[in-house]
Amino acid sequence: MLPEFFEFYNPTKVVYEDGVATDLKPELDIIGIKKYFIVSDQIINDLGMIKKVADGLVEAGCEVTGQYLDVKQDARLNDVKTCADLAKTSGAEGILSIGGGSVIDTAKAANILFSEGGDLVDDYSGAHTLTRPLKPHVVIPTTAGTGSEVTMIAVIYDEENKEKLAFPDKFLLPNLAVLDPQMTISLPPKMTAATGMDALTHAVEAYVGPQASPISDAFAIGAIELIMKNLVNATRNGEDVNARGAMLIASSMAGISFTHSMCGCVHGMAHATGGLYRVPHGVANGIFLPFGMEYNFEEIKEKLARLAPVMGEDISGLSEDEAAKLAIAAVRKLSKQLNELDALPLRLRDVGVPEDGLEAIAEGAINDGTSFYNPREMDEEELLPYIQKAY
């Protein structure tokens, strides 16, 4: 059945090649500016990635006017302000960010202030508040999970008020996303597995969500197939360039899908678990994904049945219910394989969540903004047994 309405908008150019992050001249020539400010973090710097990219920029005839390398876990409001000020005073014409979701989101939000000035919270809180394109933003992701290089949202943590602020705006979509498996080679197995499960959750929730469209579905299905075939290999052997590349592409495809059709209860439970017990987002998503699929089963079984063969399951001769259950089993099988590599916990009890904290997770999930986009109406009492099973 076709949706009553949908919009698809993704002007971000995506380039993929092993090693392309150090050879961007054709893409940078089209963007047309010469002076870039680099945003990243110390770990990426210590791994020598920034120097390689910066050298490539210079070879491409560009100049690095300065850099901000102090992005911490969870993009912070104060970092955004500092980063924007430094970019402005450096004389840059655009931003190049190298990192995971926190780095990319910091750069996106800093680009608002860098381009337009003002105060991020007072002037730009809300949805689609920007009125014109920002300065160019080139993104080189170093994890394969958030998909932030192709999404129109930046999530920033306000330390003073202890809250996460979301800035959804189509002008936050980067100009260029550079998918280079060399940039994820050094990602440790646990981070590879967790970010990969984050990408899988994006794709599955986007595919079964009420805002899905035939276009977002196509990206979700493509992402799911790549993840199911490559996440274990990328986790087991970090230097498997093909698996790393496939995961980067999958993460971006999942990002394109969920930036249009949103996420549901799995993200709601993961947000609550992360906020209450500091469980990393990808780990929490990985634990909750099969339980969220079960919670929504009656509403999404038709689509789950279609996902099962994409996930490598043989559904010939099976009923819709049986095929749909195979899709959930396939996710569990993947999680178990990652667990056997000591890369992904399977239970909440394994990540420091106390048994008497499960009701608070249910309450947090119900009150999370994602509950609005869940295919089944979310009810605290009905959700709690699934969280208990995940414990």
Added chain:
Amino acid sequence: MGMFKTAEKLEEVLVGFFKLMADTPVIADKLLKSNLIIRFNYADPDLVVVVDASGDKLDVRPHDTDTKAIVEMSMSADIAHRFWFGMVNLTKALTRKEMVAKGPIPKVLKLLPAIKPSYAMYPQYLEANGFGEYNITKAYTPPSA
């Protein structure tokens, strides 16, 4: 010309409904937990309404342009009317700027499950309070001039 011919009629209908929600614990209790102050800016006809959940009781204040709101929602009166029937696709409304939301969006999204019961209440409220001509869930007849 929108569905509401005068700001007075819009105020009568919508502010009356907001006050009904304020007196409905299943909705009001959850809204109060948010501590939000929301200003609705309606156009065609123009009306400003503040819904203040920062106190012990949900306070509905038409024409309040002085209070510093945490969230500002701007939309046409017709979109607002359709919203309370549950007929507005929020993603569509925001992306096409039929609704403009300023402020912390996650907090606004968190309120949406809380106000879901109001979608069923709105047509009943219209019928029960002599505003049946605005009930678009039945065959719509334009209000007489």
